Amino acid sequence: MVTMNTICLFILVLSLSSTEQFNLETCRSPLGIETGKILDSAFSSSSHAGINSTASKARIRSERYGWCPLNKISTTTYEYIEIDLVNLTVITLIELQGKFSQQLNEEYADAFRIEYRRDNQNKWIKYKDFTGQYILSGNANSHIPTMRDILPSLIAKQIRIIPIVTTLQPKHICMRLELYGCSYEDGPISYSIPQGDKRGYDIEFIDETYDGRNDNGTLRGKFRFFEIRIVQMKYFLERNWSFVLIL
Numbered sequence: 472m473v474t475m476n477t478i479c480l481f482i483l484v485l486s487l488s489s490t491e492q493f494n495l496e497t498c499r500s501p502l503g504i505e506t507g508k509i510l511d512s513a514f515s516s517s518s519h520a521g522i523n524s525t526a527s528k529a530r531i532r533s534e535r536y537g538w539c540p541l542n543k544i545s546t547t548t549y550e551y552i553e554i555d556l557v558n559l560t561v562i563t564l565i566e567l568q569g570k571f572s573q574q575l576n577e578e579y580a581d582a583f584r585i586e587y588r589r590d591n592q593n594k595w596i597k598y599k600d601f602t603g604q605y606i607l608s609g610n611a612n613s614h615i616p617t618m619r620d621i622l623p624s625l626i627a628k629q630i631r632i633i634p635i636v637t638t639l640q641p642k643h644i645c646m647r648l649e650l651y652g653c654s655y656e657d658g659p660i661s662y663s664i665p666q667g668d669k670r671g672y673d674i675e676f677i678d679e680t681y682d683g684r685n686d687n688g689t690l691r692g693k694f695r696f697f698e699i700r701i702v703q704m705k706y707f708l709e710r711n712w713s714f715v716l717i718l
Contacts, residue, residue, distance in 0.1 A: 569613030
């Protein structure tokens with residue numbers, strides 16, 4: 472089925488007229504987990520296994536430490552590490568690393584998902600990528616960091632990383648991480664656009680990854696949100712399609 476996410480280039484002209492166009496290639500700087508720019512007080516978690524496994528120990532490439540939830544991760548658990556970025560931030564990449572334990576051997580998350588929100592009062596939004604997947608691949612071992620593109624990138628003040636197991640066997644996990652992106656610079660202009668619909672049997676213009684305000688089929692939000700989404704879609708299509716379908 473051809474969806475909105477694979478044929479959206481026809482609306483690129485709406486965003487490219489901006490005088491300060493969002494640049495996805497330069498919005499990929501570390502946000503400061505590793506360096507300590509993001510303070511210990513910004514970290515929290517659902518649980519932790521001990522004093523050296525608290526959420527603030529999840530700084531990537533830190534020796535011996537990592538965030539480790541108290542319970543084994545199974546298909547029914549909901550454990551998370553939460554980071555408060557204080558201000559709205561565009562997140563374009565996440566880097567993950569496990570932790571080696573002599574007692575429990577390798578502890579890492581082979582998959583994860585993301586929840587985020589833009590305001591302390593809003594509900595948490597479950598992130599899904601341009602292919603509609605909620606679950607993203609994680610690490611293959613405990614020591615080598617893994618970098619994952621976040622497409623579409625998300626705009627958030629708070630973010631949760633939720634470790635996932637891909638087998639029926641529960642396992643201990645630990646996690647170290649870094650977030651990459653840039654500060655969100657808002658503009659005064661808002662937009663509204665109709666949600667898409669079905670055209671025939673196998674073509675949909677529905678944007679299934681939209682996470683903003685939907686008023687009876689009309690998508691509303693800040694124009695800067697819209698511009699960033701379009702640039703991301705173009706980036707995704709250029710790397711995943713060898714042609715552009717024009718209707």
